[in-house]
Amino acid sequence: MPDLEALTAGLGEGGRKVEPFGVPERSLHFIDLEYFFPDDARRSYDALPLIGHAAQAAYTRDGTSWKFDADKFYHFKGTVNGKATTVLQMKARQMAWGVKRTQRLWRKAWDEGHPAGG
Numbered sequence: 001m002p003d004l005e006a007l008t009a010g011l012g013e014g015g016r017k018v019e020p021f022g023v024p025e026r027s028l029h030f031i032d033l034e035y036f037f038p039d040d041a042r043r044s045y046d047a048l049p050l051i052g053h054a055a056q057a058a059y060t061r062d063g064t065s066w067k068f069d070a071d072k073f074y075h076f077k078g079t080v081n082g083k084a085t086t087v088l089q090m091k092a093r094q095m096a097w098g099v100k101r102t103q104r105l106w107r108k109a110w111d112e113g114h115p116a117g118g
Helices: 004-008 025-030 039-058 070-074 087-113
Strands: 059-062 065-068 077-080 083-086
Touching (some): 039 059
Antiparallel strands (some): 077 083
16 A cells, blocks of 8 residues: 555545545545455456457447347356356356345344344
């Protein structure tokens, strides 16, 4: 992480702190938020090359206009993290991760609000 004090010359230190980062609001744009994302959230970025190649394969030019073939896009096969997959399979996996993350957050909130034996 960059030296925020040096980058802002001390300005903004009296500002409201942004949680969970604990830095002044004016300094937030200096933080690489990737450091704070859980690993499963970062995995989504690994699929970008597959999505790009699928989009290239799905678009065709017809004279002056472009046509998009959704079937070709979603069934395009490539690799993500060394494993063969289609865009549709990758999307299903990402949605399942999202459901699991949401479940964990709701469960944590429930457990904090309803302590055992309390």
